[in-house]
Amino acid sequence: MKLLPFSSLLLPLVLGIVVLRAEKVDYNGYKVLRLSLGESVADIEAQIEELAAHVLNPGRAERLDVVVAPDNVDAVAALAADSTVLTEDVGAVLEEEGEMTTYAVPSETWFTAYHSYTDHIQFLRDLQGGFTSNSEIITAGSSVQGRALTGIHIWGSGGKGSKPAVLFHGTVHAREWISTMTVEYMAYQLLTKYSSDATVRALVDSYDFYIMPVVNPDGFVYSQTNDRLWRKNRQTVSSSSCVGRDINRNWPYKWEVPGGASTNPCSETYKGVAAGDAPENQGLVAQVNQLRDARGIRLYIDFHSYGQYILWPYGYDCNLRAENDAEMRSLASQAASAISGVSGTRYTIGPACSTLYATTGDSTDYTDVVGNVTYSYTYELRDQGNYGFTLPANQIQPTVRETWAGVVSMLQNA
Numbered sequence: 001m002k003l004l005p006f007s008s009l010l011l012p013l014v015l016g017i018v019v020l021r022a023e024k025v026d027y028n029g030y031k032v033l034r035l036s037l038g039e040s041v042a043d044i045e046a047q048i049e050e051l052a053a054h055v056l057n058p059g060r061a062e063r064l065d066v067v068v069a070p071d072n073v074d075a076v077a078a079l080a081a082d083s084t085v086l087t088e089d090v091g092a093v094l095e096e097e098g099e100m101t102t103y104a105v106p107s108e109t110w111f112t113a114y115h116s117y118t119d120h121i122q123f124l125r126d127l128q129g130g131f132t133s134n135s136e137i138i139t140a141g142s143s144v145q146g147r148a149l150t151g152i153h154i155w156g157s158g159g160k161g162s163k164p165a166v167l168f169h170g171t172v173h174a175r176e177w178i179s180t181m182t183v184e185y186m187a188y189q190l191l192t193k194y195s196s197d198a199t200v201r202a203l204v205d206s207y208d209f210y211i212m213p214v215v216n217p218d219g220f221v222y223s224q225t226n227d228r229l230w231r232k233n234r235q236t237v238s239s240s241s242c243v244g245r246d247i248n249r250n251w252p253y254k255w256e257v258p259g260g261a262s263t264n265p266c267s268e269t270y271k272g273v274a275a276g277d278a279p280e281n282q283g284l285v286a287q288v289n290q291l292r293d294a295r296g297i298r299l300y301i302d303f304h305s306y307g308q309y310i311l312w313p314y315g316y317d318c319n320l321r322a323e324n325d326a327e328m329r330s331l332a333s334q335a336a337s338a339i340s341g342v343s344g345t346r347y348t349i350g351p352a353c354s355t356l357y358a359t360t361g362d363s364t365d366y367t368d369v370v371g372n373v374t375y376s377y378t379y380e381l382r383d384q385g386n387y388g389f390t391l392p393a394n395q396i397q398p399t400v401r402e403t404w405a406g407v408v409s410m411l412q413n414a
């Protein structure tokens with residue numbers, strides 16, 4: 001009998017922990033607010049970050065999109081100079097995103113729904129299995145939780161590894177699911193059109209393609225099992241109970257410059273304790289350096305969402321221009337025209353810092369300077385915030401098709 005108070009105290013505690021781990025964030029009733037901040041922006045941004053469930057576009061002080069629980073909506077709105085409701089109910093929008101369908105072998109149908117991480121890996125393997133003479137599965141190190149960063153290498157008539165590299169990365173930010181689908185579509189088109197389409201054949205014969213749909217596998221899985229709006233990896237830090245580094249603020253180039261990332265482990269843009277201290281980053285850095293030292297890299301694209309931007313270096317300095325800034329603008333401008341030619345979707349183009357916001361330790365600054373990449377870009381795919389990261393399934397095909405047109409244009413002009 002004496003044990004009863006003890007065990008009745010312990011039991012809920014134990015259960016509580018178990019439930020907490022298994023429970024998925026329920027976004028019903030949560031709103032997306034678009035805020036403009038007034039004076040003393042940094043201070044207000046920090047307060048908002050405390051109150052919000054997620055900051056969707058961290059760094060964008062003049063137009064900050066945040067997800068807020070119903071109870072905190074008024075408090076967050078009160079901190080901003082101006083606020084509008086972008087999404088009335090995030091839970092309802094998640095339903096529009098569509099169910100994950102059961103696995104089907106590679107076909108256009110793949111691009112009509114979102115998929116689990118395991119199915120994405122299976123898709124890559126099946127795709128490669130259909131084109132064994134000019135493709136192979138590749139990996140670039142592994143994640144915090146030990147998942148291999150997996151991709152596909154595609155080559156043409158010159159043979160494996162004989163041409164300058166084209167490198168595509170997707171899903172470095174876990175919640176940006178449209179980027180996974182888009183990067184996969186690039187691989188799908190290059191392989192399935194190679195024998196029937198002269199344009200595609202010419203491209204595949206000119207470059208070695210290294211295509212990595214999910215470079216943040218732990219975060220991606222977490223966005224499917226626990227929190228749909230998770231951004232970072234799943235790395236811990238001893239000084240805090242908050243989890244995750246922003247892999248796209250962790251690259252070892254200008255990492256130490258202040259202003260373009262956060263030193264707070266709880267922030268969406270936490271840069272890590274040291275440059276390149278995320279295992280995923282180490283794998284990607286090694287990949288870039290290896291391709292640089294082999295045949296060099298002609299084109300690098302890091303696919304993100306959302307906002308409809310094509311950006312190029314630099315992120316860390318708003319006044320600095322790349323040596324080939326004019327050429328990068330020209331390629332981006334033609335790509336934006338190609339995209340709007342397919343669907344009317346309009347992209348804004350420009351150097352990253354001056355066009356969108358400052359970022360330090362980002363992929364394109366590293367690939368441009370250290371990776372010696374000729375053309376380095378970030379694509380921010382659809383949309384402009386109406387659905388944000390949870391783009392409905394019926395927009396996957398239109399998005400991947402228009403983006404393919406933009407990428408083909410870039411490759412033809414590179």
Ligand SMILES: *[C@@H]1O[C@H](CO)[C@@H](O)[C@H](O)[C@H]1NC(C)=O
Nearest residue numbers: 292293296297371372373374
């Ligand atoms: C950088 O790339 C150019 C080709 O774009 C090449 O000529 C040069 O040797 C490369 N430099 C290094 C250090 O790899």
Ligand SMILES: [Zn+2]
Nearest residue numbers: 173176304305
């Ligand atoms: Zn992103």
